[in-house]
Amino acid sequence: MSSIQRTRKLALVDCNSFYVSCERLFNPKIRRKPVVVLSNNDGCIISRSNEAKALGIKMGEPYFKAKDIIIKNKVEVFSSNYSLYGDLSRRVMRTLKRFNSEMEVYSIDEAFLDLSNFPDQDVEKIGKEIRETVLQWTGIPTSVGIAKTKTLSKIANHIAKKKISGITSLIGIENIDPILEKININDVWGVGKQLTKFYQKNGIYNAKQLKNKSNTWIKKSSNVLSSRTAMELRGIPCIGLETTTAKRKSCVVSRSFGKRIEKFQELKEAVVNYCLNASEKIRSESLVAKAITVFIRTSPFQRGFGYYSNSNAVDFPIATNNSIEIVKTAVSILDNIFKNGYQYQKAGVMLTGLCNDDGKKNLFSSEKDEIINNLMRSIDNTNYRYGRSTLSLASAGVQKKWNMKREYSSKIDTADFYSLPKIKAI
Ligand SMILES: [Mg+2]
Known part of the structure; x- marks a missing residue:
């Protein structure tokens, strides 16, 4: 047996055209067609299939600029569906974790894996296995680059992207x-x-x-x-x-609206939803927030309408991750900063002063807190199992007129039971 050589070996696993691959997964008809995915509010092209790249469609190009090529070549267009991409990303990362290496999730579709424990001559085989497992378990194609440093494994990955095998190792060269x-x-x-x-x-x-x-x-x-x-x-x-x-110091949830909003009620629904997202996020990381900021603004580019932007921050009496308290505070801030007669384009909430939720009771905790904590936990568990917003607060609204513009969304959400892709029996 050969002795194990302990040079440092890092693999960068990167999903190929990740958003496009996610859309293709549930839509076999577009497997060989040119496909692009658009950014929020259908602004720019942020993911392209190889066929779309070959047509000369550029990364980051505004959608309207590429529209001629898109129509002429019957390119399939999708609005971004981050709920779907986020869920598939977690599946990919969970699969990678099975390889028992030290791992850094670098972005939604990339991770570094430390393969130093494997002998030099084996890493290419391991890389191949990683690639095949991810493809088999999640359906997402990846490229794997292996080298001694992060910067070199990025380069190896760059080369791997252009190879049919999808793998490049610079180890031993x-x-x-x-x-x-x-x-x-x-x-x-x-x-x-x-x-x-x-x-x-x-x-x-x-x-x-x-x-x-x-x-x-x-x-x-x-x-x-x-x-x-x-x-x-x-x-x-x-x-x-x-x-x-x-661990993060703050958590921001903000979005531009698909259409302008004038009514307090609609703005409130948006802010409540952002609060629910943000508080769920910090609860999942066992954090509590010391303060909250709410901000709203109109579009600075809209002619003929006045510009208005305002924000306000409030400290919680005791650091919290309780949705009800966070929503209540946010709505009272919104009430203070909202002005009638404007067309709002964006709103957001920011939870700040995040620190660990040690779960300890303090002088002010009561039996009621215990009940609320249990309630929050069951909301999170239910939403985790049956899809986002199965359980929510009434103030979050049902119609969601303020939602982002997503004209071309595949409407598939693997994290939502009712939006799962349907399979027809032949
Ligand atoms: Mg990628």
Whole structure:
């Protein structure tokens, strides 16, 4: 048996065209067609299938600009359905956890896995297994890039995306310069638009050129982060895995409305719903909030109507995650800042001063608190099992006129029993 080599080995698993893949999962008719997914309120293109990319549709392009190409080529268009994507993302991440590696969920469709415990010669096989398992268990195709550092595994993933096998390992390759030479500097992780411009001005056009630039020069002319990137390109790990997500300090839920809102009642329904989402979120992380801010505003771009924007914050007497108390406080703030005669475009709530809910009773807790805590727990459990908003507060409204514009939504929600995709028996 070969001895186990303990070089650091990181895999970046990235879902291919994630939102499009989620839509395709329940709609086999669009498997081979060009597909795009739009951002909130159907603004821009934020996910493209390979067929859509081949048509020249650009990432981030406003929908109206691409409309000609879309109509001409019968591209399938979807409004974003974050409830569906969030649920499938959790399934993918849960599957990845089964591989028993240290793991960092980096974004909704990407995770780093530490494969250092496997022998060098086995990692490609493990990567293949990861890919096949995720595909089999969730139906989502992924690409896997494996290398010694995060920055290099991002590059490996970039290469894997273009391969049918969907996997690239840079482990055990003596000289990776010929590979890095083909990677544009703006495709290197952590190199944004500004930095790209700066590097190009200084003759650095690809990853190899940055790798071979002296640290002294990089540090002097840029910053420490840039020199970390260069070190990582040399195979020296500088950016660690963030396995335990640092607990957040605040929780914001805000959205632009699909259409302008004038009535207090409608605005109130929106704010109540945001409160319910935010309080459910902090309860799921065992946090309590010390204060709440509510804000509302009209569109700054709407001609002929006055602009109005206001917000207010209130401290809770005792830090809380109780939906009823949070909603009550938010509605009284809204009552204070709401002005008649405006067309509101956006509202939001922010829970701040988040800290751990130690569950300890304090001087002021009563039997009533206990009952409310139990009530909150059963609401969360019921909603978790039977779909979001199965149980809610009456003030949250039923019609939800203020909901986002989602003209092309697939209306599938795997987290909601009544919106599950229907399967026809043949
Ligand atoms: Mg992706």
